[in-house]
Amino acid sequence: MQTLRRLAPQIVTLLAVCLLVTLFFPGFLDISMSGGRLVGPVIDILKRSAPVALLAIGMTLVIATRGIDLSVGTVIAICGAVAAWAIAGGMGLWAAVALAIGAGLLAGLWNGVLVAVIGIQPIVATLILMTAGRGIAQLITEGRILTFTDPGFAWFGSGTLFGMPVPAVIWIVTGVVMAQLMRRTALGLLVEAIGINRRASALAGVNALVLLIAVYMASGLCAALAGIITAADIRGADANNAGLWLELDAILAVVIGGNSLLGGRFSIAAALLGALIIQTIDTGILLAGFPSEYNLVIKAGLVVIILVLQSPRLATEWYFWRRSVREGPPPATTKEHAR
Amino acid sequence: MLLTIRSLTKTFPGTLALDDVRFDLAAGEVHALLGENGAGKSTLIKCLTGAYRPDAGEITLDGAVVAPRSTGEAQELGIGTVYQEVNLLPNLTVAQNLCFGREPRRFGLVSSRGMKAMAEGMLDGYGLDIDVSRDLGTYSVAIQQIVAIARAVALSGKVLILDEPTASLDAREVEMLFDVVRGLRAQGLGIVFVSHFLDQVFDLSDRVTVLRNGRHIVTEDIAALDRVRLIEHMLGHALEDEVEARNAGHVEARRPPMLHFEGMARRGVIEGFDLEVGQGEVVGLAGLLGSGRTESAELLFGLRAATAGTARDQEGPLTLDSPRAAIRAGFGFAPEDRKTDGIVADLSVRENIALALQARRGWARPIPRAEQQRLAEMYIERLDIRTSDAEKAVGDLSGGNQQKVVLARWLAMNPRFLILDEPTRGIDVGAHAEILRLIHQLTDEGMSVLLISSELDELIAVSDRVIVVRDRRHVAELTGAGISTETIVHAIAQHARKDGEAA
Amino acid sequence: MKLKTLLASTVAMTFIGLAAQAQTVGFSQIGSESGWRAAETTLTKQQAEERGIDLKFSDAQQKQENQIAAIRSFIAQGVDAILLAPVVATGWDSVLEEAKEAEIPVVLLDRRVDSSDDLYLTAVGSDLVHEGKVAGEWLVNEVGDAECRVVELQGTTGSSPAIDRKTGFEEGIAGHDNIEIVRSQTGDFTRAQGKEVMESFLQAENGGKDICALYAHNDDMAVGAIQAIKEAGLKPGEDILIVSIDAVPDIFKAMADGEANATVELTPNMAGPAFDALDAYWKDGTMPEKFIQTESKLYTPEDDPAGEYESRKDLGY
Structure with a gap:
């Protein structure tokens, strides 16, 4: 019940965006079964939101510690390149997956050490990998799109599991596992505590150093999964374009999810709804068939409207407005009318 | 009367913050406004300064009914306020701060010479000899406080509200500030003085008004009151001897030794010191601010790594290189600055109390929700934490209750050695007495306490032994009947003289 | 020695x-x-x-x-x-x-x-407009008088290759009212975007059954789109004709597999x-002319795509 109340604004927003898209594209909510797999725009959205949703999971945790991880888009490119390199080099499916995840964890470890041990501000620390990392990915792919044909690996991008696209299954499972890990153990509480007041938490015996590193590694892990999906989707690693600017969409998803950039209380489910909202807008624009010059304007416009409607100040106004409607007009207004 | 308040009422969801309150202020008087935390002092002040709008009641200033809607409007009416935390801009110059918003202009441009003259004129009569073209932040808090007063007086000029102005000042600075206030009283200003320090109230005020639970209790001339009666008014019940010293006989009983610290030191922070703590013993640390009291405690808790020294208990040596290590050794530390080092403001009372226990258990073994709830409710009751429920964010509680939550966090750990750094600073007199009683109770149960405090009365009341710290050195140890205000002051003074001779 | x-x-x-x-x-x-x-x-x-x-x-x-x-x-x-x-x-x-x-x-x-x-x-x-025109003319020859609904994957919005290749293609199909561009969206010249946008085209056009041909401003987007078409259960190259520009090695691989129909070389x-x-x-x-235009050569499955792939794959593409 409490969770539902926390998620209400995001659920309402998602439904509103779906309704809006349906107005422009009536077949939006159609879902059919074709060859053992579910087909339809909604299923496409679940599948396409995988990279941003996965990034948003890690980003939520990082932001809860009052940090930010700008490097995740680049880590997608690195991990995709590593996976494609391993597959193309004949190392086999699971070696490729393991190496990609290892690369993601390593990237997270690097960020975490810079932030927690050396004490660089998170935005600067992760900016280093954000700018340098794409070069690393290009070194691995030698500047070209490194393609492969392994159908096993491609399954991560375009396969189905119980009729659902595999990328959708991956992000939903990751999201549920992460959220449960945070709430069923004390991790969530400890992460929130160091985000709100790291010094006081450390004085209470919370191991802030290890937790911070772990959180950035979790972000790296999520980026690695997103990298695997992205590479598997196009059966190739495109170091120049994979994950480009996705870190910003992930931050946006976290913010639309109502999480504060100042750290503290967080909700992974809300951030995932945020990612779905963003992807619904993206796919909706494509389906509606507007000229591509309008894509970014429409997206920006909708995001502004969503964020304004969710702003705490407006929520307060709304609360008072509703109360005043229920209790009749306040005396001040009557006076105005009398005059 | 300069200012009269009648039947002022203000409600917040779930609480009646002010209930039919009255208050009078004459020109040329200092009127102290007293009450425990939550009594309604801040709400009353906020109604006066326009931050809140009262639900009912009337404020009359100079015979005219006023209803300020913002701080700016209150200022224009003649009501100025100076808060505990100076709300000026430390990175602007003193002159800029004083003239902010009404800078003298020449040809449409701000004239820095005109501004300097204006600022110096405003500070005239405050006994300050400072360069107004330097940044405000380079001066001490006391001077900043006086600059804030000068600005408030210049802008308003009728009523000056001082809200806990002395909380971060030392004795000399307090005296300097009071001279300024007395000067303003002589000029005919009406001054409302809010403070927790009863000595200062008796020192400065002409009249006292006490609020309790949002109601007006009493208004009296200060001369007609004594300390005990004043506290009675504030607490609403006769205070059982607040200062009940651990009687002399108590001391003779040797306490079994528990912890031994030898040669603990950190270069540039604190010189090497030895310390023995017995089971159930209260060791007091006395000394002036900056003498090395807090630093000693930080060394013991592993917050700063000691560069030399050893620690051991009856079992063997202890490592104290981090707070986590100290906690493993059974230590607890309630730091001086509650807001930045103690509470985790956005977390609930329940979560704050469970935090240290949870950190010790590790993330994989969460304390079940029901157990957290039980702990929280137990300590809310035991320490009388005033909160609507255990889910309220700690940041929304008053200072004293925040302190109790930090104490509850450590008590839940059942430590054998608890370090309390200024546990009663800035909290109301009721909570103050409760915390001292709690220390008695805990040590009776066998816990050892290291108490750091600026209030000698408090140290004398609860300590078995007092160690005097001066200039980053432990200089004297007083025990039993040897503990008194005179002996402590003497210890500090004597060593000061010795230092003087050596120099 | x-x-x-x-x-x-x-x-x-x-x-x-x-x-x-x-x-x-x-x-x-x-x-x-x-x-x-x-x-x-x-x-x-x-x-x-x-x-x-x-x-x-x-x-x-x-x-x-x-x-x-x-x-x-x-x-x-x-x-x-x-x-x-x-x-x-x-x-x-x-x-x-x-x-x-x-x-x-x-x-x-x-x-x-x-x-x-x-x-x-x-x-x-090269002449970017001319490249688009060659692609358009190929499509005109290929479909003859049959009705053909075309979807277009544009390059990065506002970039000169995107503008010129769009213009050229429209010139190429001008006067043939049986060919109509029904959807046109940017795929940012990338494989991933090409695939994503093609998926939405397929959704929007009756599962792809209403689409006769795809024109992509570069081969990378076409390669992505081909995967999308395959995953939607259609046969690229047969159910939907694929024509694109650049002639990079990977499009020849697709052509050799019968999944792409034509590419215009940007040599x-x-x-x-x-x-x-x-x-x-x-x-x-x-003295030569002041502008020497390179040939915008059209490659189709008749031009030994497998051989072209082999000769190009080590050029550093």
């Missing part, structure tokens, strides 16, 4: 002797930002080697000042000609004048500059025509 050393030194001597007679050409390349650019570098080096030209290569890493410094150093070394792939269009006047005073001909590759055209010998490049061999023009100029001072 001794024999080997002797042999090696003889070979080296022969080379030095040859090089002394050969022409020296300086090549200032932008960098290696794309596979196409890497292929251009590889092919330029190949062409120079085939013709016995001594090529001095300089990579500017996307910086004009590096290019200007390279050209000055070429002038100082007294090369016989300079090839320049300019990173930007403006700011070349003074350095081109220096080359002109030193009587060194400059040939622009691939991109143009805003300087007066007497400052360089000639420019070699990375800009150096070949440039060296031809230079040879004529060196020989008898023949």
Whole structure:
């Protein structure tokens, strides 16, 4: 019940965006079964939101510690390149997956050490990998799109599991596992505590150093999964374009999810709804068939409207407005009318 | 009367913050406004300064009914306020701060010479000899406080509200500030003085008004009151001897030794010191601010790594290189600055109390929700934490209750050695007495306490032994009947003289 | 051992002797930002080697000042000609004048500059509009009079290749009312975007059954779209015709598998025509045209796509 109340604004927003898209594209909510797999725009959205949703999971945790991880888009490119390199080099499916995840964890470890041990501000620390990392990915792919044909690996991008696209299954499972890990153990509480007041938490015996590193590694892990999906989707690693600017969409998803950039209380489910909202807008624009010059304007416009409607100040106004409607007009207004 | 308040009422969801309150202020008087935390002092002040709008009641200033809607409007009416935390801009110059918003202009441009003259004129009569073209932040808090007063007086000029102005000042600075206030009283200003320090109230005020639970209790001339009666008014019940010293006989009983610290030191922070703590013993640390009291405690808790020294208990040596290590050794530390080092403001009372226990258990073994709830409710009751429920964010509680939550966090750990750094600073007199009683109770149960405090009365009341710290050195140890205000002051003074001779 | 050393030194001597007679050409390349650019570098080096030209290569890493410094150093070394792939269009006047005073001909590759055209010998490049037109004309021939609903994957919105290739294609199909572009969206020239946008086209056009052909502004987007079509259960190349531009190796692979129908080459061999023009100029001072347009060759499955793939895959694409 409490969770539902926390998620209400995001659920309402998602439904509103779906309704809006349906107005422009009536077949939006159609879902059919074709060859053992579910087909339809909604299923496409679940599948396409995988990279941003996965990034948003890690980003939520990082932001809860009052940090930010700008490097995740680049880590997608690195991990995709590593996976494609391993597959193309004949190392086999699971070696490729393991190496990609290892690369993601390593990237997270690097960020975490810079932030927690050396004490660089998170935005600067992760900016280093954000700018340098794409070069690393290009070194691995030698500047070209490194393609492969392994159908096993491609399954991560375009396969189905119980009729659902595999990328959708991956992000939903990751999201549920992460959220449960945070709430069923004390991790969530400890992460929130160091985000709100790291010094006081450390004085209470919370191991802030290890937790911070772990959180950035979790972000790296999520980026690695997103990298695997992205590479598997196009059966190739495109170091120049994979994950480009996705870190910003992930931050946006976290913010639309109502999480504060100042750290503290967080909700992974809300951030995932945020990612779905963003992807619904993206796919909706494509389906509606507007000229591509309008894509970014429409997206920006909708995001502004969503964020304004969710702003705490407006929520307060709304609360008072509703109360005043229920209790009749306040005396001040009557006076105005009398005059 | 300069200012009269009648039947002022203000409600917040779930609480009646002010209930039919009255208050009078004459020109040329200092009127102290007293009450425990939550009594309604801040709400009353906020109604006066326009931050809140009262639900009912009337404020009359100079015979005219006023209803300020913002701080700016209150200022224009003649009501100025100076808060505990100076709300000026430390990175602007003193002159800029004083003239902010009404800078003298020449040809449409701000004239820095005109501004300097204006600022110096405003500070005239405050006994300050400072360069107004330097940044405000380079001066001490006391001077900043006086600059804030000068600005408030210049802008308003009728009523000056001082809200806990002395909380971060030392004795000399307090005296300097009071001279300024007395000067303003002589000029005919009406001054409302809010403070927790009863000595200062008796020192400065002409009249006292006490609020309790949002109601007006009493208004009296200060001369007609004594300390005990004043506290009675504030607490609403006769205070059982607040200062009940651990009687002399108590001391003779040797306490079994528990912890031994030898040669603990950190270069540039604190010189090497030895310390023995017995089971159930209260060791007091006395000394002036900056003498090395807090630093000693930080060394013991592993917050700063000691560069030399050893620690051991009856079992063997202890490592104290981090707070986590100290906690493993059974230590607890309630730091001086509650807001930045103690509470985790956005977390609930329940979560704050469970935090240290949870950190010790590790993330994989969460304390079940029901157990957290039980702990929280137990300590809310035991320490009388005033909160609507255990889910309220700690940041929304008053200072004293925040302190109790930090104490509850450590008590839940059942430590054998608890370090309390200024546990009663800035909290109301009721909570103050409760915390001292709690220390008695805990040590009776066998816990050892290291108490750091600026209030000698408090140290004398609860300590078995007092160690005097001066200039980053432990200089004297007083025990039993040897503990008194005179002996402590003497210890500090004597060593000061010795230092003087050596120099 | 001794024999080997002797042999090696003889070979080296022969080379030095040859090089002394050969022409020296300086090549200032932008960098290696794309596979196409890497292929251009590889092919330029190949062409120079085939013709016995001594090529001095300089990579500017996307910086004009590096290019200007390279050209000055070429002038100082007294090369016989300079090839320049300019990173930007403006700011070349003074350095081109220096080359002109030193009587060194400059040939622009691939991109143009805003300087007066007497400052360089000639420019070699492709015509982007023409490429689109070739693609459009191919489609007109392929479908004949049948109704054909086309979806278009544009390049990056606002970029000149996207604008010109769209214009050219529309010119190519002009006058054939049976061919209609029903959906047009940007795929940002990337494989991933090409796939994602194609998926939404398929959703929007009755699961793809209403789409007759796809026109993609580059091969990468087409490769992504082909995967989307396959995953939707349709056969790219049969159910939906695929025509795109660039002729990178991967599209030949798709063509060999019968999944793509046509691609228009943007040849990375800009150096070949440039060296031809230079040879004529060196020989008898023949002035070439100011713009040499490279051939926009159309490749279809009849042109041995498997062989094309093999010959291109190591060019650095």
